[in-house]
Amino acid sequence: MEDAIKKGPREEVEQIQAKNDMTIEKMKKEYDTLHSDFTKLTDIMVMRVEKAEADINNMNARCERVDEALERSQAECDRISERAEQLQIRQNELLAMVRAKDDLLQDQAERFERIRQALPVPAEAPPAYDHDHNEDDGDEHGEDANEESDDDEQSGDGDEEGQDQQREDVELGNTAQAPSRGAVQMIWGPFTPQQIIQMGEEASRTMQAQGATQNSVGREPPDAPQPED
Numbered sequence: 001m002e003d004a005i006k007k008g009p010r011e012e013v014e015q016i017q018a019k020n021d022m023t024i025e026k027m028k029k030e031y032d033t034l035h036s037d038f039t040k041l042t043d044i045m046v047m048r049v050e051k052a053e054a055d056i057n058n059m060n061a062r063c064e065r066v067d068e069a070l071e072r073s074q075a076e077c078d079r080i081s082e083r084a085e086q087l088q089i090r091q092n093e094l095l096a097m098v099r100a101k102d103d104l105l106q107d108q109a110e111r112f113e114r115i116r117q118a119l120p121v122p123a124e125a126p127p128a129y130d131h132d133h134n135e136d137d138g139d140e141h142g143e144d145a146n147e148e149s150d151d152d153e154q155s156g157d158g159d160e161e162g163q164d165q166q167r168e169d170v171e172l173g174n175t176a177q178a179p180s181r182g183a184v185q186m187i188w189g190p191f192t193p194q195q196i197i198q199m200g201e202e203a204s205r206t207m208q209a210q211g212a213t214q215n216s217v218g219r220e221p222p223d224a225p226q227p228e229d
Contacts, residue, residue, distance in 0.1 A: 108192075108193070111193050112193065112196070115193060115196065115197065119200070
């Protein structure tokens with residue numbers, strides 16, 4: 001009995017010990033499995049962290065490049081703004097110059113118009129000089145003078161009338177040779193009012209001289225007055 005009693009608990013203890021060993025072995029396996037899984041997960045997390053760090057570094061580098069590009073763009077924008085301000089100032093100066101030129105042209109146009117209105121209206125131009133006609137008239141006049149020698153007094157009066165007519169022609173030539181408005185309009189353009197006035201005066205003197213020459217050419221000298229009987 002005593003041996004049975006003593007043997008009973010020992011077997012039970014052995015059974016319990018065996019169960020404990022099995023449990024411990026099972027727990028070791030589970031631990032190994034968990035440790036392996038944890039190691040794998042840790043490696044995965046480390047890889048992910050390293051990748052995240054690399055991505056962050058890349059993003060930082062890109063951000064730095066973007067910041068540099070933004071700085072360059074800002075500097076370029078500042079230069080463009082400064083250039084635009086300079087161009088605006090230059091444009092304002094050019095507009096002011098254009099307005100001044102317009103005012104000057106308007107003033108010159110008004111002065112030209114006043115000069116044009118102040119010029120005299122031209123009279124009819126003298127007839128063109130005909131050499132053959134004047135020579136024929138001279139021959140006929142000479143023949144008439146030889147045939148009508150008895151009319152000396154009338155001839156003398158005719159010569160005086162010719163001189164008066166010549167003076168009138170010269171005076172008309174002075175009036176008729178004034179520059180017309182059309183002639184003044186033709187010389188408008190790059191000339192100043194003073195140049196226009198000078199050109200008009202020179203043209204007037206030239207045309208007056210030509211008119212006086214045309215009126216005097218072809219006329220016979222007046223006969224000496226005959227003494228009265």
